[in-house]
Amino acid sequence: MNKIISKHHFSENVVQLEVLAPYISRNRKPGHFVIVRIDENGERIPLTISGSSSARETITLVIQKVGVTSSKLASLEVGDSILDVVGPLGKATHIENVGTVLMAGGGVGIAPLLPIVEGFKKAGNRVLTVLAARNKNLILLENEIRKHSDEVLIVTDDGSYGNKGLVTDGMEKFIQKEKIHSCVAIGPAIMMKFACKTTQKYNIPTLVSLNTxxxxxxxxxGACRVSVAGKTKFVCVDGPEFDGHSVDFDEMLQRLSAYKAEESAAYEKYLQNLEK
Amino acid sequence: METQFNIDRDASWREELRKRLKTKDRTLRERVKMLEEEPNIRNKNYFEVNKGLTEDLAVFEAERCIDCPEPTCISGCPVGVNIPTFIKKIEMRDFLGAAAVLKTTNTLPAICGRVCPQEKQCEAMCFYVQKMKKEAVAIGYLERFAADFERNSGKISIPEVSSSNGIKVAAIGAGPASLTFAAEIKRLGYEITVFEALHDIGGVLKYGIPEFRLPNFIIDSEINILRKMGVQFVTNFVVGKTASFEELRSQGYKAFFVGSGAGLPNFMNIPGENLIGIYSSNEYLTRINLMSAAKEIFDTPILKGKKVAVIGGGNTAMDSVRTAKRLGAERAMIIYRRSRIEMPARVEEVKHAEEEGIEFLNLHNPLEYLGDKNGRVCQMKLQKMGLGEPDKSGRRSPVPIVGSEHFVEVDMVIVAIGVSPNPLIPQSVKELQISKWGTVIVNEETMQTSVPDIFAGGDIVRGGATVILAMGDGRRAASGVHSYLAKS
Incomplete structure (x- = not known):
């Protein structure tokens, strides 16, 4: 049982939970994820760790309501518990001083990007960060990101905050301005796909973190398998981070839709039950 | 040499029992038939297919055993169960006594009685098979009978445990290898903690083997005995990730047993294998067995297939195809590249599958999968195979027949072609010697690895074997750890 110590609402649909997990809080590194199961009937889902406090023995997870499990998680309150939390899983991000790094975070992908931004900054890199989301409400952790970035550009689809545009527009701006040595992009699969297309044009090595x-x-x-450079890889043990230019995003997007019908039916039923 | 078997056999009750029935009358009997659920009823539910023997049937079968002066059956058992003694206890109608004999060397008899390939082990070494060309004494059925009788009697015995020596030992993974190791090391007085990555105890017994072959309550009941012996379990704990070996050493753990299994499913790497609706058998069975995905109130989703192809010919393939049938598949097929006789699955599983309406496409091999507009698999391209010269496994090797390619409609495919060793432990202990197949290298007698305080057994060492071989490893490792710690 992992108790929830604090909860913060970024917006109606996005919350941050601080969860008691002593071992994980000590041993987790940027890039790691956990698998959680809320209760006896719950499913197991991966969530990237966005931060930790070894003093408080906690980790933080950011959750966006998209279906039954994420909604159940987001509805948990301080004092409630998550039945199972296991981790830290996956390989940690390889952080080193490469020069100038472009960070691209999309929506809730900004949360797992934060410890990586922090890590690269501490390693002595010049860090340029683009935060992108559909609207102002979905731009998370701006202050924390700013603290560890040399420059930050914000773009929203609807122009409600920062520049109106897509993540790639923000990335292009930095790329045109100065020499970038490497890039890290985390967000929805479709966002990472286009972020990689952009950096590929300029031959900038790009790391992505996949959430399958x-x-x-x-x-x-093997549920998490993806094709990387034509070979089948398991995101959980071979990743979650891969060379973005080698990932078959179209196949990944397709696999992410495997349970679309089942999931939306279950979600509708869940929402109906809530109203009762 | 005076062994426990000799002592038992010379007892007066045994002599009398031997005189009660003439050997000839014993050997004239036909082997008992297992009571089974009707195929057309069971292929729609999850109830256990084998229903066990009645008391009278068990005694009748026990009487077939001629109590050989030099029994060969024991040599076929990886954990050295004292087979004649437990069978003769059954003949005496001392069923609890029979269970007690089993449990001196086998901590999980109700499980072994169900999933051990007895026909390749103890029963293959039975006098009836070796010398008389007759069907073996049904040792497996009798083992199951005695274990079930004890559990149902409510008088389940807890093995004796030596008083604690205070020395902490850890087992990694909670499958058959670690469970056996834990029980054996606990008996010797150690403080044993079993660390499991999943949220439930049992390993492959829980996530892999379906309810209709091994009900979960049987596993839980045997695990409960370990708890009562004082074995501690910690779930949601991945040793090497949640805490390093170093961290556990600093907490006082003096030795480790790695029984983390062969948890990495193999794929064929053919075009279309990542389409929606193509599962590894591990994923498919885990969703159904561990996560209860087929039950309405559980959140884990599962796709349902009307035309399901399972690739492979082993027990896992049989488990997968029979599960798919139970979940409503109209066509549930086994696709296997060799012929029926080369199939590695137990004869009983193949028989059960066939009775339940499973189709067998032997001498067929998939070349490619095709998807519909949503990326869901809708067709597979198969090639017919012939059999050539025997390969390294001694089985005739499959040879593709050019021009025999054809398409079969499917909406789900389950790939059950074996597993590779889980890389997590080797990744986290760099000094561990690993074979080119990724298995952990051990001293076969002590099960000690290249790191002195780390021992290993089961599929992480063997790369994909059976429950009972894993249990044999756990047993050997327990004495290996015991002598290692006695020296240090």
């Missing part, structure tokens, strides 16, 4: 469907998260099931 998983069950066990330890290599056992």
């Amino acid at each position: 469907i998983m069950v066990d998260g330890t290599g056992m099931c």
Whole structure:
């Protein structure tokens, strides 16, 4: 049982939970994820860790309501518990001083990007960060990101905050301005796909963090498999970070839709039950 | 040499029992038939297919055993169960006594009685098979009978445990290898903690083997005995990730047993294999067995297939195809590249599958999968195979027949072609010696790895074997750890 110590609402649909997890808080590094199961009937889903406090023995997770499990998680309050939290899983981000790094975070992908931004800054890099989302409400953790970035550009689809445009517009701006040595892009699969198309044009090595469907998260099931440079890789043990230019995003997007019908039916039923 | 078997066999009750029935009358009997659920009823539910023996049937079968002076059956058992003694206890109608004999060397008899390939082990070494060319004494059925009788009697015995020596030992993974290791090391007085990555105890017994072959309550009941012996379990804990070996050493753990299994499913790497609706058997079975995905109130989703192809010919393939049938598949097919006799699955599983309406496309191999507009698999391209010269496994090797390619409609495919060792432990202990197949290298007698305080067994060492071999490893490792710690 992992108790929730604090909760913060970024917006109606996006919350941050601080969860008691002593071992994970000590041993997790940027890039790691956990698998959670809310209760006995719950499914196992992966969530990237966005921060931790070893003093408080907690980790922080950012959740966007998109279906049954994420809604159940987002509805948990301080004092409630998550039945199972296991981790830290996956390989940690390889952080080193490469010069100037472009960071691109999309929507809730900004949360797992934060520890990586922090890591690259501490390693001595010049860090340029683009935060992108559909609207102002979905731009998270701006202050924390600013603290560890040399420059920050904000873009929103509807122009409600920062510049109106897509993540790639923001990235182009930085790329035109100065020499970028490498890039990290985290966000929805479709955002990472186009972020990689942009950096590919300029031959900028790009790391992406993939959030695929998983069950066990330890290599056992293969639900998370993706094609990287034509080879099948398991996101849980080979990743979650890969060379973005080698990832087959179209296949990944397709695999993410595997349970679309089942998931939306279950979500509708869940919402109906809430109203009762 | 005076062994426990000799002592038992020379007892007066045994002598009398041998005289009660003439050997000839014993050997004239036909082997008992397992009571089974009707195929057309069971292929729509999850109830256990084998229903076990009645008391009278068990005694009748026990009487077939001629109590050989030099029994060969024991040599076929990886954990050295004292087979004749437990069978003769059944003949005496001392069913609890039979269970007690089993449990001196086998901590999980109700499980072994169900999933051990007895026909390749103890029963293959039975006098009936070796010398008389007759069907073996049904050792597996009898083992199951005795274990079930004890559990149902409410008088389940807890093995004796030596008083604690205070020395902390850890087992990694909670499957059959670690469970056996834990029980054996606990008996010797150690403080044992089993660390499991998943949220439930049992490993492959829980996530892999379906309810209709091994009900979960049987596993839980055997695990409960370990708890009562004082074995501690910690779930949601990935040793090497949640805490390093170093961290556990600093908490006082003096030795480790790695039984983390072969948890990495193999794929064929053919075009279309990542389409929607193509599962590894591990994923498919885990969703159904561990996550209860087919039950309405559980959140884990599962796709349902009307035309399901399962690739492979082992027990896992049989488990997968029979599960798919139970979930409503109109066509549930086994696709296997060799012929029926080369199939590695147990004869009983193949028989059960066939009775339940499973189709067998032997000598067929998939070349490619095609998807519909949503990316869901809708067709597979198969090639017919012939059989050539025997390969390294001793089985005739499959040879593609050019020009035999054809398409079969499918909406779900389950790939059950084996597993590779889980890389998590090797990744987290750099000094561990690993074979080119990714398995952990051990001393076969002590199960010690290249790191002195780390021992290993089961599929992480063997790369994909059976429950009972894993249990044999756990047993050997327990004595290996015991002598290692006695020296240090």
